[in-house]
Amino acid sequence: MINLKSANFMGDGMGALLLLMIIFSGRRNRKGRDFTQKMFFRCVGFTGIECLIDIMSYAVDGVSFAGARTLNYLSNTFLAIGLTLLCYLWTVYVRHKTGITEKEGLDRTEKRLLLPVAAIAVIYIVNLFTPIVFIINEQNQYTRSGWGFIAAMIVDSVFLLGSSFHGAAAMRNSRNYQFFPVFYFEIFTFSGVVLQMLFYGLSLIYSFSAIALVGVYFEIQKEYSYVDPLSGAYNRQYMNVYLYALCREYQESESKRMNTTLACLLLDVDGFKKINDTYGHLAGDQAIQDIGGILRASAPEKAVCARYGGDEFVMILEVKDIHELDEVTERI
Numbered sequence: 001m002i003n004l005k006s007a008n009f010m011g012d013g014m015g016a017l018l019l020l021m022i023i024f025s026g027r028r029n030r031k032g033r034d035f036t037q038k039m040f041f042r043c044v045g046f047t048g049i050e051c052l053i054d055i056m057s058y059a060v061d062g063v064s065f066a067g068a069r070t071l072n073y074l075s076n077t078f079l080a081i082g083l084t085l086l087c088y089l090w091t092v093y094v095r096h097k098t099g100i101t102e103k104e105g106l107d108r109t110e111k112r113l114l115l116p117v118a119a120i121a122v123i124y125i126v127n128l129f130t131p132i133v134f135i136i137n138e139q140n141q142y143t144r145s146g147w148g149f150i151a152a153m154i155v156d157s158v159f160l161l162g163s164s165f166h167g168a169a170a171m172r173n174s175r176n177y178q179f180f181p182v183f184y185f186e187i188f189t190f191s192g193v194v195l196q197m198l199f200y201g202l203s204l205i206y207s208f209s210a211i212a213l214v215g216v217y218f219e220i221q222k223e224y225s226y227v228d229p230l231s232g233a234y235n236r237q238y239m240n241v242y243l244y245a246l247c248r249e250y251q252e253s254e255s256k257r258m259n260t261t262l263a264c265l266l267l268d269v270d271g272f273k274k275i276n277d278t279y280g281h282l283a284g285d286q287a288i289q290d291i292g293g294i295l296r297a298s299a300p301e302k303a304v305c306a307r308y309g310g311d312e313f314v315m316i317l318e319v320k321d322i323h324e325l326d327e328v329t330e331r332i
Contacts, residue, residue: 015047018210018214019214051206088159094167116158160186163186167207187212189212214259230289232288233292233295241303262317269291
């Protein structure tokens, strides 16, 4: 029969392997990543490190050899601080992924959010001298002790709840984030935290976080398959899928048919061939990028922009008044 320590080894080991697969899969695009993508892979790499250190902490717990108790203290201290830092990294990733901030780096709010991370780090460093979070007894066995553990769990939970709120708001206000799985990481990580608090000796936080990041990675790949890389708008494949689903909604919902109208704007670029012929295809690519940016900036919050092909674009909208289309065309 598998004991608890062996089960923890298996869970953390499987989590580390899954994350290694993500890192290996994305290695070729490493140099072309923007800040948001880099932040995601930092979450992946850091979670993998946490899985490995968790394995080490269970391996030395209750074992007697020179330096084992010190190693137990250090590994558990790093795990706890690392969990708070991981929740912070995920919060930063969500803020950039959902467009709350578009700065290439940490904005002012994100820098301020480092303060609670630093506070938790101080608590755990103090714990090395005074047991306010956990204690390692003379038999080299880990035991929770004091208020510091609850404080850390509160900070971690606030980070997770905050990122959930930001992600949910982005999903509600725009269709551009429907491939971003808002609650994967939060639900899995928070569940791991709760179960680990309720069932002493069970370690699920890091393996659960690894599973969540794998799910996020799959959804990101789906997003890439539906987004035109040049214009930043959706591609024709997604447009077909989206229109089919939206038409089904109108077919099944009488209130939707009564209160809104499904509308499409079809646009093409005048003289686009002349741009390519006169200035070259690189200039033509730049024109497509600029046009995609203009359309996405001009679109209402719940509109979907797609590149139909070449220099042709489609904007799909749900309007209450047909005159709303005139306002959109004016903005464009």
